[in-house]
Amino acid sequence: MIRPDAPVLLEIRDLHARVEAKAILKGVNLTIRAGEIHAVMGRNGSGKSTLSKVLAGHPSYTVTGGSVTYRGENLLELDPEIRARAGVFLGFQYPVEIPGVSNLEFLRVSTNARRVHRGEAELDTFEFEDLVRERLQVVQMDPAFLERSVNEGFSGGEKKRNEILQMALLEPLVAILDETDSGLDIDALRIVAGGVNHLATPDTATLLITHYQRLLDAITPDYVHVMAAGRILRTGGKELALELEQRGYDWVDAELAALEGADADRQPAEVA
Amino acid sequence: MVASPTVRVSVGGGGLEGWTRQLLERLPAPAGALAAVQERGRAALAALPVPSSRQEDWRFTDLSLLTDLEPAPAGAVAATAGDLPPSAPGVVRLLLDGRSDPLAGVTLPPGLSALNPAELVQALGHTLAATGCEQHWPVELNHAASEQVLALRVASRHSVTLELVSTAAAGLLPLRLLLILEEKAELDLSQLVQARGAGLTSLVLEAHLARSARLHHGLVALGLPQAALLAHLALEQEPESAVTLVSATAGWGLARLEPRVRQVDGGANTTLRGLQLVDGRQIADTHSHVLFSGPEGELDQLHKAVADGAGRSVFNGAVRVPRAAQRTNAAQLSRSLLLSDRARIDTKPELEIVADDVKCAHGATVSCLQTDELFYLQSRGLAASQASDLLQRAFCEEVLRELPAAARSWGSFQAMLSAAGSGEDRP
Amino acid sequence: MSSPQAVGDLVSQPYKYGFVTDIETEKIAKGLSEDVVRLISSKKEEPAFLLDFRLRAYRHWLTMVEPDWAALGYPSIDYQEIIYYAAPKQQAKKASLDEVDPKLLETFDKLGIPLSEQKRLSNVAVDAVFDSVSIATTYKEKLAEHGVIFCSISEAVKEHPELIEAYLGTVVPSNDNYFAALNSAVFSDGSFVFIPKGVECPMELSTYFRINSGDTGQFERTLIVAEEGASVSYLEGCTAPMFDTNQLHAAVVELVVLDDASIKYSTVQNWYAGDENGVGGIYNFVTKRGQCRGARSKISWTQVETGSAITWKYPSCVLQGADSVGEFYSVALTNNRQQADTGTKMIHVGPRTRSTIVSKGISAGHSANSYRGLVQIGPKAEGAKNYSQCDSMLIGDQAAANTYPYIRSQQPQAAVEHEASTCRISEDQLFYLQSRGIGFEEAVSMMVSGFCRDVFNQLPMEFAAEADKLLALKLEGSVG
């Protein structure tokens, strides 16, 4: 839902980032207001996951330029756990397995960390059980998953549902979902989309990274962005996604070439 | 000192120590290209304590069989053509008898050449030192007695297939090999070591692999209950090189194999496959040692043993991952089948790791054939003995099928089985 | 921020039990001789059989050579520089806790082991050993009602000499090894537990060992006997003050279980480990062995080893009785210059005996952490089964993790299976937890205790939380 007067939640300005010596993000600009749903699409390797991990504060990625403001604060200064407590949530493309650490305990500790940050009381084990059982219904997950280690031995789709469960518990203000739809069967896709819609409110915003229209059929985006070579190359409405589905990404090359030319012209200025 | 032919063999006179002394007395005077090496080996043997169960490395391995063997160099070669399996078509086969030059009258395939004397002096022993085994007793024994060394170079970007064959009768047959693989060289080496009498085969192989070189070595050692084999296989690998070392031993009264690998700067790939069969009162012992001296090395090791009769199988697998060896990925698995209640299996993986970003996994199992599997086959109509034969074969095939082509026929399950079962208890 | 360096800093938490209690102590002169052995025996007013036992052990010890373990590096120990008997000055043992020197009670309070009646851990009886002597045993009367004997070994020698004579040294012979022989000659005190036939011990038993004096060796001796059908769960805990000299701790623990009986023996070891440069700390050379003498008997060892400069310890099970069961669950955490060489021996003698080994080693700093194990299947152990799992976690690239699992089998109808792996706390796992709002320290500590979960699950409930806290303590600190 686009409301021009809605407060800006996340403001990304000319963001540059690298991993090891490799520059990946090369000037990303994006403004996200409360109530909006944004979709980011783009070829494999174009930098979508990199953008999401930079926003979440992954230590392997170094920001080399630009800024990210979250509700008026410099997001890049915050440790990853502080970002999470403040309401930035990343649903990972590849959630890691953490053998030995109980899923239930993990969910409880993280939920309480967010609650304390919001000035709410911590939940004891019993209260939390009640809450988690209620939220499990959002993703229609079997409570048996709570007894297992975090993501260990979960199937691809189960991991993704576990991500949405975490989102349901943490109640983020900005949810970044990196290919949460990949690996899901048709029913699961509907469940996950239902979960996302259910959690979206006029005060929160969602950034969906996806390759497929079918997710966007279920969650209607306000904006669709196409990422290429580390920046957002084009922005449009939901019809842009349909157009991509038809035309593919070949047109990207021409636009990129033009941009690179412009870059070359600009280079001396950048060094200075 | 010239050996006197009148020295009498007195078995039991001082055990292995006495045996070694007598051997030293009966070796001919140092001579030939290896004279200096022989002198070194003899001095070392005179000074070194003989292996005994008091030394950790020999704790489970009874060497007393050696003292039953004649402490003298092997006599004339007994092997006849009919004794040997046919060689693979188009593949050069070299006969090693410890005495004559195996290259005499042989046309080597393109890309393969003998080292010249200056190169030999430079390279010989280098890999033994690099892998920390130059002073091991079996290596010094080989030093003391070797008259011949087969030293070959595979030229860069060439791909060579070769067969090596030796037959030991009575006495000590020393075999010394040195292989230099230049960058991107490839060598497929099938080696048959067999016994036809109460003798000791002493094999020392060194191989140095330059960048991106590839060695596939299959050692098939088929022995006799009265014969012994002591083998050191020392390999040095430069980054991006690949070694697949497959060994299969059966039938030896005593067989001790020491594969020793060093990845000098890491980044190489090592695959080790071992199979040893013991029956009667045979002893088979594999002591492998892999050292990663640089990052990103890979090891995939599988060692299998089948112990029947009153046989003894020993496996000791050391893997060393020092701090320089970050991102090493090493996996070792030892699987043993214990088929008789008089047999014994000793297995001891040894992992030493001082690097945090590594993947090292190892496992060991000791059991008899799985009752479930046996039952499944029987329920499909197989007799118990057929079923157990089939499962044993499958167990061994996992290693045997990785032998190079020529060696695969020598090391067939049947050949292994008949060697292992040949002659029950030794006299 | 969340670099391995920072993880390393986390495990460098100062030792919390390093204080010294200022109390008047009776000590005998330094050094060891036959006279010293006689003196210890006479101070404890021991019967002749025990003095004989000690003297035999001492004479044998003189003929033995100190082991020289290749993987362990430590300066040699001067056995004449050690004091073999030290006791807080108070008349023997007090009838009531009210008469125990308040300073001692305070010491144990500070260590988190309240001995005074009103604050006692409910349902846990405690024997508190301070330097060489036991100062208090709680809940004795209540246990006696069930026929359970729980007292210091010195008391048992006086009150139940026939039991001591029947069982002492029958599992670990006095000539078993260098340190066991030394212990047999000079052992000071320790605990004795006897659970008669058919009795399930109504509460957890626990001994708490405290070394206080700087130059004293601690040589305690523990003996636990469970008769037919009896069962008991026992826990020992240990701490020592910080001194910059090394102290020797050479204990012997013997367990005997008869038909259908079981003993669960848990240890939380937190002796002083020395400083970050390896100065000071306890040499912990311990012989622990249990004998499953009876059919269907069971011994379960659980240990959480976090302290000591050097640990050398292999709690073992001799599985003699048919269908007997041995278990070993271990967590060993080493940091700075600590060296731990620990593991177990499972000796399968009887038919259908079963054993399980789960070992988790965590190495940080410049420490060395070795698992050394033996699984031996004898020719008569038909149908025996063993499963072992040894995992190492490395923190930083200066620490060593070694694994030496030795298997010997002589029985075809037996199955032995060993698995081992090495892992680290990966940056991605840490980030995952952090990105859900969990702080760095807590994330590390969650991962470490997750790594140890299989072992902690084996600890008696009352102590599982303690152990988790202890690891968390070691992991707590400034984030680098």
Ligand SMILES: Nc1ncnc2c1ncn2[C@@H]1O[C@H](COP(=O)(O)OP(=O)(O)OP(=O)(O)O)[C@@H](O)[C@H]1O
């Ligand atoms: N840790 C890393 N080390 C090296 N290269 C990296 C690393 N992370 C990302 N890259 C590279 O950065 C580029 C962008 O990767 P990213 O994962 O952001 O792509 P993506 O747009 O999410 O692709 P996909 O659609 O396949 O998920 C890729 O070329 C990738 O290989």
Ligand SMILES: [Mg+2]
């Ligand atoms: Mg991606």
